[in-house]
Every structure is written in C-alpha cells, then in structure tokens.
Amino acid sequence: MTSTENQPALTCWKEKGVAGDASCPRLAEFGHCRNCPEYARAGRSLFDRNIPAGFQEEWAIMLAGIKKAESPGAVSAVVFRLNDEFLALKTVAFLKALEMRPIHRVPFRTNHVFRGVVNVDGVLLPCISAAELMGISAADPSGKHDGHQCYRRLMVITREGARFVFPVDEVLGVIRVLPNQMQKPPETVSKSLTALTMHVFPWENRMVGLLDDQKLFTTFHGSLTH
Amino acid sequence: MLLLIFQSGEDRYGLDASRIIEVVPLASLKHVPHAPEGMAGLLNYRGTIVPVMDLSALLTGTPSRARLSTRIVLVDVSPEDSPAPRILGFMAERVTETIRYREQDLQVSGVAVPGAPYLGKIMLDQYAMVQRIDPAAVIPESLKATLFALAKESNHD
C-alpha cells in the first residue's frame, strides 16, 4: 500500500494527543482526539489511497445486480439469540438494541424474571429475563458462540405505548422473511417457548423461531404483576 | 438542508442532497468512443444504463484519480414533476462527508461565471469555503439529451 499524498501521514494523537503526552491545546476543546477534525481528516486520508486490484470490476458487477422487487407479505424481523435458541421478533415491535448497561434492582420486587429497571434515554424501563420466561438456560458467560466473539445486548421493544427491555446474547440483524418460508413450529422446543412462537423459518442453515409479539407483551405484563 | 461534499483540485464543492439517489463506489465503467468532453463512461446501475460525468474533469480539466474516496454520485436530473426519474452519474474525488446547513449560512459568490450557471452560493465550514453546485444544471440540456440517447442506445444493446 502506498500513499498517493505527498504530505506526511498525520499522527498527532500519538505525539501530543491521547496516545501521546496530551499536550495538544485542542484536547481541552474536544475532550478526546476522536472528536477532533484533524483525527477525522487523518482517517479519511486513508480513503485517498489507490483502488485495490479488482475493486472496480467487483463493484460494477454488484451495481449491475437487479434490485429484487419486494415480495408482497414479506415480514421484517430482528433476529437475536438466547443461548442456543435463534429467535426473531417483528421489526415493528423493535425499538432499538443497546449495549449492556446496569440493571438496577428494585427492592422486594426483583426476582429471576423481573430483573429490575434500566435507564433508557432518561426513562426507567422494566427489564424482563426473556430466557427465564421461555425456559432457556443461561449462556456461556465468556460471550463466545461457535468460536466467535459475541456481544450481549439489551433489546428495547415497544407495543401500544408499552416498552420493555430484555437482555439477549447476540443481535444478528434485521432480515425479511417471505410468507412461503414460514413453517409450523415443531413440538421439540420447550413448552413455554412453543406457546410464544408463531412460526419458524430457515435462515443461514438453521431454524429461527418468530415470536408472537402480542403474546410476548402479554407474558411480559404478566411477569410484572406477580 | 444537506450538502454532499467533494473536492476538485484544491477546492471543495457541495452537491444538494435532495436530488441524490445514491452514492456508489467507483465501479468500472464502459467507455464510449468519441464521448463528449467530461464524460467518464456508462454505468449499469441496477439494470439501468446511466451516463457518468467526471466533475473533476468538468471543473478543472483534470480527470478524477482512481482512489477509494473517488465515488460516483447518482442524481435524479429529471425536470420537476416528471414521473420517471432520469438518472445521471457524477464522478467526484473525496466524496467522504456531508454538511448540514441552513439557507442563511450561504453567501452569494459575487462573481457570475458565464457558461457555468451551476456554480451557486458559497458557505464556510470549519475547514474552508464550500461552493454549492446544482447537479441538474451542470450539464446543458442539449448535452443531456445526447447523453441519455447514448445511454438508451447502450441499454438496447
């Protein structure tokens, strides 16, 4: 890789920035080199490099690809994982995924299902252990799954004004599921899980359970009143 | 309002984002023999043949360099309330940022360049001046017709 620019690569954050002696006067203004325009410029200077071989041809083919027309009845769903179970929830019920953050215990209320409350944008939302509700055992605390590193997230879901938070072991993304892909859930999955699963569909060589969002919210509400 | 920033020579320009359909990487283009000046080639964009103009060549006379940050901006240049979009590609260097602005941030350049009606008002951001460019006005209507004719021809090939 050769730089096409004549000017020397900017590495000020290593000399007078956070990775250096922190003597840069602009550090006070921005708090961290990440927020400094010089840093962004240094990063973007990397994009001024020559195009690697095959890049243009590859993209020509990719851009020529005909955009698939949306199949009617396709359902957008968020796929996530609870230990070994791959589950999905309709995107309409999904608000956002958060990094793990402290779950505050509620005295005399916190139990193995109702875990406490979580601060989401200044609002305290109840946190429910979905895995516990569905009878799924806890995952390996190291965060490894099938040999790759995963990140636990907090899923924020919403329906008719009600909002809940529940921890998942991994959020895999938003996918579209066609109606003809939907199958009846098998009997093998656990009773409580079966009760909440609407359909199963194949995704990346495995079966994913699409949860019934209405039942899920009802169950979540029920766990609060215990 | 949003401007998509690019660079030509040492100067920075902004394209109004409202007419932009998508920004795509610098894919290889089909070259057109005896193409009009400033035309880089033709791009197959999701089944549609789109003529691609080199903005750098148009503004400074030097063709854009093949860099990772050199990208193709796909703009809908069809006249207002036209049902079918007419897409034109603009190749430009350093297409890596956008700037949000208000109309009052812009100042009139004060110099009207004949033959370059697309050069718009000027605004200042934290680095330097940015001059707004109307992508629809970059290409004269006559040239547009030629280009789309070329594209249509290729499409039927």
Add this chain to the structure above:
Amino acid sequence: MHSQQSITFQLSLLIISSVALIFALVFGYNYYISRQLVMQGVEREAQQIARATLKRIETVLYSVQKVVQGMSQTVQNMACPQQDLVRYLKAVVESNPEVYGSVIAFEPYTLASDVQYFCPYYCKQDGKLTYVDLGNASYNYLNWAWYTTPKSNNCAVWSDPYFDEGGGNIVLTTYSVPFYAMRDAGKRFQGVVTADLSLDWLKDLFASIRIYQTGYAFLISNKGTFIAHPDAALVMKETIFSVANKRKNLLLEQVGRRMVNGDTGFIPMKCLLTNKDCFLYYAPLAANGWSLGVLFPRAEFMADVNRLNQVVLILTAIGFFLLLAVIILVARSITRPLTRLTEAAEAVAEGRLGDASRLAQEMAGRAAGRKVRNEVLRLRQAITTMIHSLESVVSQMGKSGVLVTASRAQIDTSARQLESAVTQQAASINEAGATSKEISTTTQQLAQTMDQVTQSATETATLAGGGVTSLADMKTAVQSLMESTPQIAAKLGLISQKTSNINQVVVTIVKVANQTNLLSLNASIEADKAGEYGLGFSVVASEIRRLADQTAVAALDIENMVAEMRTAVSEGVAAVGNYTSQAQISSEKIVKLSDDLSRIIDQTQQLSARFETVNESMQTQSQGARQINEAMEQLGETARLTHDALSEFKKVTEQMSDAVCGLQSEVARFSVRA
C-alpha cells in the same frame, strides 16, 4: 645539745598535753552542768516575775471590769430619768480611783421615745471631774468602735490602748459592756456602758521591774502594739511586727505572732535595746489577751558562772608552768652524761681517736666521785674499749696498703700490653669478614635476580597458556554464533512475512471502513430526504461515519507500527549479516593468534630450563660465600670475646686500684696517737 633539748621537749609536751586534755574535759562538763542549772533558775525566775506582773495588771483590769459590769446591771434594771443616770455616772467616776472616765450610751429612742441621743461622759481631766455630753449628732457615738464592737459582738470588750484625744498624753483603754432591755420573750440591745482606764500607772509598774542590770519587761496589745516598754519611742507608736520588719528580724516576727496568739514560752533571742543575747519569757494576760514579755540578758545572768571559770583557768595556767619546770629539771639530769658520751663518739667518727680516748677518761674520772647509774656506766665502758681496738686496726692497715699499691701497678702494665695485641687481631678479622660478606651479598642478589627472571618467564608461559585456552573458547563461541545467525535471519524473515499478512488485514480494514463511510453518506442523504422523520437516523449516520474514521485511524496506526517493525527487522537482518562476516574474519584471526601464542610458550619454556641451570650454579656460589662469611664471623666473635675479657680484667684491676686508694685515704684520716 640538740638531742638533750629533744628529749626534754618531748617529755614536757607529752605530760602537759595529757594533763591539759583531762582538765579540758572536766572543765567543759562542769561548765555545761552549771549553765543548765543557771538556765533553769532563770526560767523559774522569769515565770515568777511574769506571773507577779500579770497578776498586778489583771487586778487593776478586773476591778475596772467589775465596776463597769455593775454599772451595766444597774442601768439595765433601773428605769430612771436621765438626770438620775447622769448623777449615777458621776458617783461611779468619783468613787472609783482607777476609773479615768465613764460613759452611759443608749440606742436612739430606747431610753425615751423623744430622745434620740443620750450619752453622758464623766472624766478626771487633770484631776478634775469634768462632764461632757456626747449625745449629739456631731459626735455621733453610734459609729464609734467603743459602742459598735460590744453591740455587734454581744459581749464585753477591752479596746486596744489609745491616746486620749482631749486629755493630753494619756494612754487609755476602754472596757465596754453592752446592756439590754428584757422584753417579753428575750432581750433587746439597749446601749453600752464603758469605763476608761488610764495606763499611766503601767509605766511606773514596768519601770519598777528590774532584772539584773539591763533586763526588762514589756507589754503588747492584741495587735502587737507596745503598751509598755523601757524605750518610750516604741510605746503606742510601734508594733512588735513593725519593729521586726524594720530590723528584718524573722525570729522577732515569729515571737510576736506567738505572743499575740496567747502562747507562753521561753526562748533565746536578741535584746531589742542592746542587741545582746537574751532569753525571753512571754505569757498572755488572761483578761484581754495582751501579752507580757520578760527579757533576761544572758551575759548578766551567766556572769557568776563566767567569773568562776576565769579563776579556774588562771589557776590551771600557773599549775602548768610549775609542772613544766619540774619536767625540764628531771630530763636535764638524765641527758647530761649522755651528751658527754655523744661527744666522744663524734670524735671517733671524725677520726680523732686521741681526743675520744681523752674524753672517755675525763668522764670516768668525773663519774668516779658520784653515785653511778647503771646504763650510762656500761655505755661509757663500751665506748672506751671500742676506741682502743680501732687504734690498733688503723695502724695495721696503713702498712699493708703500701704493698697492694705496688703489685697493682705491675698488673696494670701487662694487661695494657695484652689489650693492644687483641685489638689488632680483631681489626684484621673484621676486615676479612666484611670482604667475604660482600661476596656473599652480591651472589645472593644475583641469584635473586635470576629467580625473578625465571619467575617472569614461567608467568609468561602460564599467561600464554591461558590465552590459548581463552582463544579456543572464543573460537568455539564465534563458530556457534555463526551457526545460529542463519536461524536468527530465518526467524526475522518469518516476522517480516507475518507483517505482510498484517498489511493484508489492514487493506481489508481500510476497504471496510471506506464502505462504511459510503454507507453513512447514503444514510445521511436518505435521512435528509425523510425530513423531520429522518433526523434521528441522520445522527446515527454521522455516528457511523465517525466510527469509520476511527477504524481508518486504527488501520493507519497498525500500518505505521508494522512499518516500524519491518524497518527494525530489516535492520536486524543486516546487523546479523554484518556480524556474521566479522565473526568469520575474527575466527581466522583467532586461529592465527592461537598458533603464535603456542610458539611463544614453547620458546619460553626452553628459556626457563636454561635459567634453572644458571640459577643452580649461582645458588652453589652464594652458599660457599655464605659459609666463608659464617666462619669469619665466628673468628671475629672469638676475638671480640677475648677483647671483652681483657676489658673486664682491666676494669677489675682499676677497681682494685680505686679500692686501695680509698682505703689509704680512709686510714690517713685516723690520727693514731703516737
């Protein structure tokens, strides 16, 4: 004469001092006892004087007290008009000679409801009975101490003595008695009756108290004020404390305190008038707490005892002189013949045998007429015999001394000849010894030098041997280094290759970051088109762009680090290569150096053997020389011994010569009677 004086002196000193010691003990004891007795007598006498005086004073005081108490009873019981009271008062003053003046004072409005002040006073001013009405506002008797003190204390009070303000220099003391009106359930204070007592008569009383020549008595009040004292300057003007203060006399102050407290005691102190040693007896006056002091001058009451002592001492001195005269006479009669004998013995000592003999015969002649004392006679006979024997010995020695002197001269001559011969011999031997010693020393030095050369050669050989070994080690080390350098190079090459892999990863990261940046642009554009609804999404888009920038910076960092690493590795490879070639050259040089050193060792070892041979012959030579030297030294020693023996001999003859000379001179001192 000295010896005679000495015996007489010693005898007198011994006897006189023993007698003096005994006398001193007896005298001292006698003085102590008689002093004790006198002191006891004085104390008794003081007590008696004090008691008598106190009794006389108290008699007066009590009589006044009785008068006043009677008045108070009368006034208390008598409810009579004012004129009667005044008349009664006048009668009391007239009829009691010891009363100087008297008052009857009533509390306001107690005598009669319309009488505020009532206080008639009679006194014998200048022997004339005088009436004064003190019952007026200007005098206001209600505030005076003679009225207030008995009132507040509810008892009769003797006032401190004071100068009467109106009636000249009369010292007065007042006795005040309160009286009461008996009403219903108790008594109520109604007034005070008083009587003034002139203290003039005390002056006469105390003047009449005579103790020896200068002894006297004094009286002080409760506050220590002098009421009576021979020194008129003190009376009513000073207190015992002020005097003590002026004279800085702590003892006096303590005494004053005890007297004021009403103690009784007998203590030694200084007289206030004459400042002589005194004894003070003090006792309180029972009636009003005044205190009487009686002073006894010590010198005066001890005068008799002291006079007796003087007489005894004079008699003793006379006795001592008589005793001394007797002792000297006795001593003289013993020492006189001894003196004569001593003179004879001194004549013998000085060699005047003739004089001594004559003295002895004179003594014998003198003694013949007297009664003989044994010890002195025997001494004289022994001295006479001794003088005769000495005379014969001295004449014999004079003859033999001449003979010894002659033979001593002969011996001296021959010894001197022998000495010179021996000295010559010793000198030649010393010379020979020195020469052989020089040879021996030179040879030894040469041998030592050879030794050093040999040692150096051996050390060189050893060092060279060590060098060969070190070089062999070094060669091995260099070879192993050369073997391992390709391995190092290979490993460095591997690192280089791995860094290339990292660069591939970096390329991928850059591509991803670039794509992310592109996506963020599209996202921003889409969000912008969505207007209001896209605002949140546009924030996300710019966040994503920031992340892409950060990823790109991380890639840049990695790339720079890899570049640095690659530079370091290639430098390492170059250094290793360079080192290897140098090691190759060093290795060759080492081999050559090792050969050279081995040759040096061989040569040095041969040289060493040759040195050994030389050294051995040197040793032999040195030994021979040393043996010669030793023999010479033995010879020299013998000569020295001979010389020493001769010297010794010479010394002995010289000593003998000296002895003969001494003998002759001694003998010459004695003048033998012809």
